[in-house]
Amino acid sequence: MxxxxxxxxxxxxxxxxxxxxxxxxxxxxxxxxxRLIGENESLLTIAFAHAGELREPCRKLSQQELMKLPPNMRKPEDCPRERSPITVEARLDGELVYSETMQPPGLFNDGSVDIYFSKKISAGKHRLEIRMDDSVRNPGFDYVFERELSIEPAHILLIEFDPLQGFILI
Amino acid sequence: MLVNPVKRVYLALESWFNISFGTEWNPLYHLGTLSFFLFWVILITGIYLFIPFHGSIDGAHASVEYITHQQWYAGGVMRSLHRYASDAVVVTILLHMFKEFASGRYRGFRWFSWVTGVPNLWVVVTLGITGYWLVWDEMAQYIAIGSARLVDALPLLPGAMTRNFVAGEMTDRFFILIEFLHLLGQPLVLAFMLWLHVKRLSDVKINPPRGLAVGTLLALLALSLYKPALSHAPADLTKMPEVIHLDWFYLNIYPLLDIWTEGQVWIFTLGITWLLMMLPWLPPKKDGPKAVVDLAHCNGCELCFDDCPFDAITVQARTDGMKFDKEVVVNPELCAACGICAGSCPSSNPFRSRNEELKTGIDMPQLPVDKMRSQTREAIAALSGETKILVYGCEHGLNVSRLEDDETKGVRLICSGMLPPTLVEYALKNGADGVMVTGCRHNDCYYRFGNRWVKARFAGERKPILRGRADRNRIRVHGAAETDKNEVERDLDEFRAELAKLKQAEATAAENDGAGGNS
CATH class of the missing domain: 1.20.5 (Single alpha-helices involved in coiled-coils or other helix-helix interfaces)
Incomplete structure (x- = not known):
């Protein structure tokens, strides 16, 4: 010691x-x-924000209804704010890998929905199908994306959406 | 007596560090101040790093690379010190928690310090996470997406935060937010939490002993030079990082996202936090009766106010019309029921009221000074043999009844700090050949200052002092944990031998005096 x-x-x-x-x-x-990803793996990511179509169509107001309103608020159409839920489905090589229906956020259910989906997939050739239904008034899917793709290992296959162009491969 | 296995492990670790560092520098006795010291290192190096750092998507990684490689001798070392001190602080915090848990210092009156301490760990961890984001390398990309997934799982924010971390979506504004959090928001929250954590303590120290601080800094410096902290490749949102060299001190939660859902990770982390926060009540511990002031015997000297380790005593103007200016008041919410105040009260003098009840200015209902005196008398009366030793101990150190034999008797106090020095003098005058005071290990008092005050009072450095007429050769102080019985017995044997020699020398001197007188 x-x-x-x-x-x-x-x-x-x-x-x-x-x-x-x-x-x-x-x-x-x-x-x-x-190790975040295998040597022969890559990542499929679907990410976008989109507001569904209005749940109810705009309605033309009658003359009587217009006259009841204050002069500064006499808009000829009444458009309910609530939007349709959005359903997105993704199939990879025919297999359903993603399917989700999202309600529009907000007090009046009028906000845009954020979609984010990510999945590790094997690198190489794949057939990708993405479908989206954004209107309760039009039955069926409103946007469809089908493509044969080739993806390199460790790469992120990013799919976005633009209302004018539809689904876009980045 | 059984010591729980967790405490046994802790005490073994503590013993090892006492051998290596001594009781003054033992890092386990300075984990709080060591954490503060590491925060200073992190702050100073952080300020240096902030100057050349460029908070933008394109500039962040490049500026950190410049700091690391072009300026390796200054910026590189600063970066490594910043990182390794941050890692070290997690270790010191975890050890601090382990120590308090193993020693049972988290329940009863200590619930407040424990409950305000646990969130500090999370504040520190989130501070580290935002720090790693700022580098904007592959690891930052990984934790940014992981963090966003966790945030998205909460029903608090609309929208997907994760979507910000796909190619083309991110902007430099992201860095403004993270810089604000890392440089200002989180440090301010941490400073507030630390203030709250020590709020119920008196005489709070924030600096470790100089030797320990220098040793820690040199060790961090050596590691920084030997293995400088490096970045991963720059973040690329079009590519998935393949391998991450994760900092497990801060980022251990993220790999869980590969095996669990975000919700499960939240339940796991919040569950652990909740469990830690609830520990003081699992099961609850009832403190003993709190200190009671008897104004008839209090002259407002404030010694108890000075000695209270938990700021439970305040001083106010006299209310009972006696000639003194002040009186003391005990806040039962803060009182730890340690009795240190009773030991500091000059009225706790056993030579007063010899034949009637001894009353003092501030006392413990469960063990009043009068009872301490009568226990002392009884213990002395039970002593027999050549060298009679009375041992005072405490409830949290070695149980003194384990040392008892014909020549050794023990009196157990709540804390050794509740022993009035005059009681030691009283014991020596009333038949004890020697008095040993144990208590917790030196610098590790369950009630913070008990054994420190004992040493200072006996050395005449702190009032009430042990008077000069008490023979110091007959007094021994040996701090001891529950597992230190053998060491104390060895010291007790040495003490007994010294006392025997002393007795013999006194007897010889008395004989010589007698012989001289006869001639």
């Missing part, structure tokens, strides 16, 4: 303790590493 209490021994023990502490910090600050 007395030998352990001598200053040189104590300093040596401190150096050992600090070394162990720093080794612990160094190791866990970078290790063990995490």
């Amino acid at each position: 007395s030998a352990l209490n001598s200053k040189p021994v104590r300093y040596l023990l401190q150096v050992i303790n600090y070394t162990v502490f720093m080794a612990l910090i160094w190791y866990f600050s970078t290790s063990p590493s995490v």
Whole structure:
């Protein structure tokens, strides 16, 4: 015990303790590493924001109804704000990989819906089909995207949507 | 006596560090101040790094690379110190929690410090996460998307935050938000939480011993030079990072997203947090009766106010019409029921009221000073043999009844700090050859300052002092944990041998005096 209490021994023990502490910090600050994607894998991502069609069509107001309104509020059409839910389906090589129906957010259910879907897929050639129904007034899917694709390992296959162009491959 | 296995592990670790660092520099006794010191290192290096940092999608990674490689001797070292000190602070916080848990210092009156301490870990972790985002490398991309997924799983925000991290969607405004959080918002929250955490303590120290601070800094510096902190490749939202060298101190939650849903990860992390927060009540612990002031015996000297480790005593103007200016008041909400105040009260003098009840200015209902005196008398009366030693101990250190034999008797106090120095003098005058005071290990008092005050009072450095007429050779102080019985017994044997020699020398001197007188 007395030998352990001598200053040189104590300093040596401190150096050992600090070394162990720093080794612990160094190791866990970078290790063990995490493999996020397999060597022959890539990522399919569908990401976009879209507002569904209005649930009810705009209605033309009658002359009588217009006259009841204050002069500054006499808009000829009454458009209910509530929008349709959005249904998106994605099939990869014929297999359904994503299917979701989302209600529009907001107090009046009039907001746009954010869609984000991501899935690891094998690299190489695939057939991708995406369909979206954004109107309760038009039965069936309003937008359809079908494409034969080839994707390289570790790449992100990103699909976005534009109301004018439909689904876009980025 | 059984010591729970968790505490046994902690005490073994503490013993090892006492051998390596001594009781003054033992890092386990300074985990709080060591964390503060690491925060200073993080702050100073962070300020340096912020100057050349460019907060933009294109500039962030490039500026960090410049700092790391072009300016390796200054910026690179600063970056590594910033990172490794941040990692070290997680270790010191976790050890701090482990220590308090293992020692049972998280329940009863300590619930407030525990409950306000647990969220600090999460504040520190989120601070680290935003720090890693700023580098905007592949790891930042990984944790940004992971964090966004977790946020999206909460029904708090409309929209998908994750969508911000697809190619073409991100803007430089993202960096303004993260910079604000990392440089101002989160540090301010942390500073407030730390203030709250120590609010119920008196005489709070924020600096570790200089030797420990220098040693820690040198170790961090050595690691920074040997293994400088590096970035991953720049973030590329069109590509998936393949391998991430994760900082497990901060980012350990993200790999869970690969095996669990976001909701499950939230339930897991919030569940652990809730469990940690609830620990003080699993099961609840009832503190002993709180200290009681007896104004008839209080002269308002404020010694108890100075000695209270938990700021439970306040001083106010006299209310009972006595000639003194002040009186003390105990706040039962803050009182730990340690009795240190009773030990500091000059009225706790056993030489007063010898034949009637001893009353003092501030006392513990469960163990009044009068009872301490009568227990002392009884213990001395039970002593026999050549060298009679009375041992005072506390409820949280070694149980002194385990040391008892014919020549050794023990008196157990709530805390060694509740021992009035005059009671030691009283014991020596009334038949004890020697007095040993144990209590928790030095610098590790369950009630923070008990054994420190004992040493200072005996050394004459703190009032009430042990008077000069008490023979210091007959007094021994040996801090001891529950597992230190063998060491204390060894010291007790040495003490007994010294006392025997002393007795012999005194007897010889008395004989010589007698012989001189006869001649």
